[in-house]
Amino acid sequence: MTGRTADFSDALDRRTSRSICDAVGERLQRSLPPEGSQLPDPLAHLMNELRKRDEPTARFD
Known part of the structure; x- marks a missing residue:
């Protein structure tokens, strides 16, 4: 069975x-569904925190 799998993977090029x-x-x-793409609240909060950290800090100088 392993040989058959190897032959199949060799037959598929990139x-x-x-x-x-x-x-x-x-x-x-x-x-x-499009509404399925909404993040759960805890994850949305974490994503917002990451966005805040990614903002340029030059405006705080």
């Missing part, structure tokens, strides 16, 4: 693999 990944990603994006 271009084919990338195409498959892109197609799967596109289908996932279409199937996920």
Whole structure:
């Protein structure tokens, strides 16, 4: 069974693999509801904190 898996992976080149990944990603994006992308409150709070830290500090000088 391992030999069969190795043969299959050798048959897929990078271009084919990338195409498959892109197609799967596109289908996932279409199937996920837009409202599902809203972050839970604790995670949204942490993301806001990271944004604050990433802002240029020059304005505080």
